Amino acid sequence: MSATSVRSFLDGLMKRYAPDPANMQSSPPVKKAPADLDVRTLASRPDLAPHWLAQLQKTRVTPLKSGVRPTASKVAILDDDLKVFLKCMDFTQARSHAKREFIDESVRIQALKHPHLVQVLGYSVVAYSTTFCVVLEFMELGTLRSCLRNPSFFHSQTAPSASNNTSPSPASAYQMCLDLAMGLRYLHSHRLPHGAISSSNVLVHANRQCKWNIQQLMQCQPRHYSSRRGHEGDRFGICDVVYVAPELLRCSTVEDLFAADIYALAVLFGEILTQKAPFADIYDALGPVGADVHIATIKADPTSTPEVLAPFATTIWPTENALIMAKCLDPTPANRPTIDAVVVALTPLVEKPTHVLES
Structure with a gap:
């Protein structure tokens, strides 16, 4: 077959099978991300530029934990x-509304400054400039929950076994309580309820200073409770229901989230002073899921007495402080003290700790 014949044959095939241009619809244009969400130009945004850490763009980062979610820790x-902690979002995977919310919340928490809040140091992009990250203080000892489960946490690192006494020293324990109360007072003074107080949402510096994990104040973060009781079931088993104020499980709407914070803070104080989990006996008997269900049930029951609802014995506090701390756990939100009153009550304990804590 000659070259001319081959060309004619191929031309015929093209005419037969090629789509008719008259019937072809134009392809939809590729939708571009809004300019203010373009990862290549984030460094020039007026709200990010003053805090941009360009050096991180060429710095090797290490994943802190694995996961398939578009937000990750490095x-x-x-x-x-x-050493810094990076809370990241892969902008190649996230939708525009998620990117915008992540950036907006990052800017909002950056403005919060207090010695007992983990500090936002700045912003950058990593992973070949595809991932936006919020740069935060790195807290060497991790969560307070994990620290409190270590019997030697309150004692000297050089000689943790020098004493058989595993109860925390009053000075260090009360100081932690006061640190957290002062951090919460700062938030409440800015009309910001925390909304997710627990020992796992407190981070500990190498010097044993406690700080609230500021990431938990981002509204795009999941909360450990819902004001609607029916939504609590999918969280059973993580042991955070112990911090949930009773009204959050009884009412469809809760007006005073600051009072709910006070309740959770008092539970956290008891955990610090005893180095034991709240409602420890119930968890030992029923396990994580069963205990969560039981505790949620008694909290939701308006006939439950304060004794039934108590996560710890009242003797963990000195006599002069026991009343105000009991009020923090009052089932009625209006009966709880303000965070200012809690700080006032704690300050003398730090200055002159005479009470012997239970082991």
Whole structure:
């Protein structure tokens, strides 16, 4: 077959099978991300630029934990050998509304400054400039929950076994309580309820200073409770229902979230002073899921007495402080003290700790 014949044959096939241009619809244009969400230009945004850490763009980062979600945790070392924590969002996977919310909330928490809030140090992009990250203080000892389960946590690191006494020293335990109360007072003074108080949402520095994990204040973060009782079931088994104020399980709407914070804070204080989980006996008997269900049930029951609802014995507090701390756990939100009153009650205990804590 000659070259001319081959060309004619191929031309015929093309005419037969090629789509008719008259019947072809134009392809929809590729939808571009809004300019203010373009990861390549984030460094020039007026709200991000003053806090942009360009050095991180060329710094090796290490995943802190695995996961398939578009937000992830990483760590990095800055030029001055400062280890930092990175809360990241892969902008190649996230939708525009999620990107916008993540950035907006990152900017909002960056403005919060207090010695007992984990500090936002700045922003950057990593992973070949595809991932936006919020740069935060790295808290070496991890969560307070994990620290409190370590019997030697309150004692000298150089000689943790020098004493058989595993109860925390009053000075250090009360100082932690006061630190957290002062951090919460700062939030409440800015009309910001925490909404997710628990020992797992407190981070501990190498010097044993406690700080609220500021990430939990981002509205795009899941909360450990819902004001609607029916939504609590999918969270059973994580042991956070112990911090939930009774009204959050009894009412469809709750007006005073600040009072709910006070309740949760008092539970957290008891955990610090005893180094034991709240409602420990119930968890030992029923396990995580069964205990969560039981505790949620008694909290939701308006006939439950304060004794039934008590997560710890009242003797963990000195006599002069026992009343106000009992009021913090009052089932009626209006009976609970303000965070200012809690700070006032704790301050003398730190200055002159005479009460012997239970082991």
